[in-house]
Amino acid sequence: MKTILHKANTRGHANHGWLNSYHTFSFGHYYSPDRIHFGALRVLNDDTVKGGMGFGKHPHDNMEIVSIPLSGDLHHQDTTGRDEIIRQHDVQIMSAGSGIAHSExxxxxxxEVKFxxxxxxxxxxxxxxxxxxxSFKPEDRVNQVLTVVAPDDENAVWINQDAWFSLANLEAGIEKTYEIKRKENGVYVFVISGDVTINGQQLNERDGLGITEVSTLDIKADTAAEILLIDVPMIKEA
Known part of the structure; x- marks a missing residue:
């Protein structure tokens, strides 16, 4: 088993007034050669946007972009004509592919909206x-690991990658085992709230842990906790 630990207070940080953003991986003006990506996972930003503010229309291509609201509501518009509100308990994905422009x-x-x-x-x-x-029912992930993004599950949103995202809300003392989807994959664990122990490593709120060369994760909630699991191919570069 190999692990890489990213404590919450080691993340990049940018406060633009209207946007307060923490970057697990290099993004914008934050750059760390040791934190470019974890396999196919390139960006994990923890964003808070003030009321009425947001990201104006801007382009993307050849990236799978997932938004998970933690509180509040996001307004999405894009050049395909989409005009949507994304709420807490929703998960949104945009496959930018050959090119798209959007605003959030x-x-x-x-x-505020936090996502x-x-x-x-x-x-x-x-x-x-x-x-x-x-939209996903919050009760479906109470003491359960719920898949919300997948290439092969009609109950989840589809992703153009052999990647799976799962959410779990665990009561204190609950233990779960997560089986990694593909032998070639690793898992990045992000603690949204609370304290957990993953394969013996203690994690606190907003900590991240990348794990490779294992087939399962042993998860224990040390307190009531909410976690995100990102199961991705361990590509070396892209």
Whole structure:
């Protein structure tokens, strides 16, 4: 087993006033040669956007972009004509493919929106741009590991990669085993809230842990906790 630990207080940070963002991996003006990506996982940003503010229209290509609201609502518009509100308990994915432009703004003027913005290198390049979002019942991940992004599960949003995202809300003392989907994959664990122990490593809120060369994860909730598991191919470069 190999691991790489990213404590919450070691992340890159940019506060633009309207946007307060923490970067697990190199992004924008934050650069660390040791934190470019974890396999196919390229970006994991922990963003807070003030009311009525947001990202204006900007382009992407050949990237799988996942948004997971933690609180509040996001307003998404793109050049395919999509105009959607993404709410807590929703998961959105945009396959940028051959090229797309979009905007993401806080849908409310009177409260912040907090969300995770995650980028994954694609399996196939230059596909037709694609958009999907789904709502997931919060009770379906209480003491369970719920798959929300997958290439092979009609109950999840589809991704152009051999990657699986799962969410779990665990009560204190609950133990779960997670089986890695492919032998070639690793898993990046991000602790949204609470304290957990993963394969013997203690993690706290907003810590991240990359694990490779194992087939299972042993998860124990030391307190009530919410975690995100990102199961991705361990590509060396993209």
């Amino acid at each position: 703004t806080n849908a409310n003027n009177d409260k 995770l913005q995650i980028w994954v290198f694609p399996k196939e390049r230059d596909i037709e741009p694609r958009y999907q979002q789904k």
